[in-house]
Amino acid sequence: MKKFLIISLNLVLAIGLISCAKTASKPSDVLNLLKGAKTEQDARNYFTKETLKAMDELKKLMPDFKDKKGSPSVGKTDKWEVVKEDIQGDVATVSVKFTNSDNTKKVGTTVPFKFKKEEGAWKLNLEEEMKLGLQMLKGLKGLDVNKMMKDAMKSIK
Numbered sequence: 468m469k470k471f472l473i474i475s476l477n478l479v480l481a482i483g484l485i486s487c488a489k490t491a492s493k494p495s496d497v498l499n500l501l502k503g504a505k506t507e508q509d510a511r512n513y514f515t516k517e518t519l520k521a522m523d524e525l526k527k528l529m530p531d532f533k534d535k536k537g538s539p540s541v542g543k544t545d546k547w548e549v550v551k552e553d554i555q556g557d558v559a560t561v562s563v564k565f566t567n568s569d570n571t572k573k574v575g576t577t578v579p580f581k582f583k584k585e586e587g588a589w590k591l592n593l594e595e596e597m598k599l600g601l602q603m604l605k606g607l608k609g610l611d612v613n614k615m616m617k618d619a620m621k622s623i624k
Contacts, residue, residue, distance in 0.1 A: 521597030
């Protein structure tokens, strides 16, 4: 009986640890969790399903494009302060002001990020922006989109 109890407790503990993926108690926490993600797969946990779908489609259109240091996303060296957090039910907008970044063009800028609650967890919602970008890229049929994006990333630095 004692052996069964110990095995049961270990099983419950293991299941608890596995199911305790880092989650955000408020939308603004998602940005910190995303910044701390070690792998792309970990980072995917913090985006809405539709955002991920659009990201995957974008990767298919631009297989050679890799995210570079200095891109407009939240980078590892970025620091920010939350200026405003507006939560309306299962959607939210968090405005952050960048206070530090390797990309000096970001410092001092305020950027609104949209969030949506999915399955009880706050997720970064870039659905509209990604879909708009995809529409634009699809409209550029016949052009070398990979080269265009690489050139654009150089101008951001």
